[in-house]
Amino acid sequence: MITSLKYFQVTTLIEKQYKYIHSLENEFKILYGKEVINREGYSYLKNYPLISSYAHFIYVWFFPVFLILISSMKIIKDYPGTFWDFHFLLSIIIFFGVLASTIFYVIFQKYKR
Numbered sequence: 001m002i003t004s005l006k007y008f009q010v011t012t013l014i015e016k017q018y019k020y021i022h023s024l025e026n027e028f029k030i031l032y033g034k035e036v037i038n039r040e041g042y043s044y045l046k047n048y049p050l051i052s053s054y055a056h057f058i059y060v061w062f063f064p065v066f067l068i069l070i071s072s073m074k075i076i077k078d079y080p081g082t083f084w085d086f087h088f089l090l091s092i093i094i095f096f097g098v099l100a101s102t103i104f105y106v107i108f109q110k111y112k113r
Helices: 001-032 040-046 050-077 084-110
Strands: none
Touching: 001 084, 050 084
């Protein structure tokens, strides 16, 4: 859970920084009447390679869904017949932490623009 949460946190932070840098570029362009700063990413987005689209799909959609499916299968497989088993309750709590952080990450990725 901690690893997936940390990955989602770092990815979200990077995405927010890109948005901030892009807004600064626009401010400089308005202020000076020309492009003062033009990062590589701006022109890169215009010609987004197919492999980057594929990698984006894998990291933003496939891995989170796969993580939820694998976690769900583990919970179902490890069900001891009662909810009052300590280890099973701990697994359920961790599962819901992973589920919540994954859902929030996917929502952020979908609605960040």
